[in-house]
Amino acid sequence: MFINTHTHARLHDAKIELVNLMPGALEKPDYYSYGIHPWYVDANHWEHQLNELSLAVNEKRCLALGECGLDKVCKIDFQLQLKVFEKQVVLANEMKKPLIIHCVKAFNELMNVLNQLDNEMPVVIHGFNNNENIARVLLDYGCYFSFGKALLGYESNAAKALKSVGRKRFFLETDDADVSIKYIYHKAAGLLGIDETILKQQVAMNFETVFKITVT
Numbered sequence: 585m586f587i588n589t590h591t592h593a594r595l596h597d598a599k600i601e602l603v604n605l606m607p608g609a610l611e612k613p614d615y616y617s618y619g620i621h622p623w624y625v626d627a628n629h630w631e632h633q634l635n636e637l638s639l640a641v642n643e644k645r646c647l648a649l650g651e652c653g654l655d656k657v658c659k660i661d662f663q664l665q666l667k668v669f670e671k672q673v674v675l676a677n678e679m680k681k682p683l684i685i686h687c688v689k690a691f692n693e694l695m696n697v698l699n700q701l702d703n704e705m706p707v708v709i710h711g712f713n714n715n716e717n718i719a720r721v722l723l724d725y726g727c728y729f730s731f732g733k734a735l736l737g738y739e740s741n742a743a744k745a746l747k748s749v750g751r752k753r754f755f756l757e758t759d760d761a762d763v764s765i766k767y768i769y770h771k772a773a774g775l776l777g778i779d780e781t782i783l784k785q786q787v788a789m790n791f792e793t794v795f796k797i798t799v800t
């Protein structure tokens with residue numbers, strides 16, 4: 585069974601797809617997540633965005649809050665990003681939903697927010713493709729990692745991290761890439777030197793642990 589832990593579109597090639605939606609989406613898949621992406625924080629309407637989110641995230645098939653996070657490369661004011669992200673961490677803890685995190689060049693700030701707010705929810709860093717020092721800090725905190733198309737690149741950071749984070753700490757995803765989750769599994773199994781059947785079982789177990797649904 586293939587599980588796609590983070591995608592922006594339904595690809596229909598996995599038994600479970602956790603689809604990233606905007607609150608108010610009309611067509612809802614079996615499983616989805618809602619969050620305010622740092623790119624789309626609206627300086628004039630962020631409070632409204634948070635209100636909408638807090639109402640929507642309670643839905644049973646909404647398995648996680650995200651993607652949300654921090655991005656130092658985008659144009660949105662960083663202080664505003666921080667404020668909106670902090671509110672989402674608080675909301676995730678109130679609603680008991682894991683967090684799916686988008687983080688670009690702001691891992692120190694990410695750790696600060698999670699520590700200061702005493703976050704107790706599982707944290708999944710999606711699209712991870714950073715170096716081993718960052719991976720180590722996140723691993724020590726207890727983060728999970730979701731790897732996507734970066735795995736397909738030759739000796740990518742993602743590929744190195746997949747091999748070092750341990751079997752209980754990772755997921756696989758397509759994000760917004762035009763690729764089948766099956767290729768990501770195939771590559772991951774090769775990198776880990778394990779059979780794809782074993783890989784699927786492991787991801788399914790990790791998914792049950794973090795997202796609290798029975799998938800098997």
Ligand SMILES: [Zn+2]
Pocket residue numbers: 590592604651759760
């Ligand atoms: Zn995404």
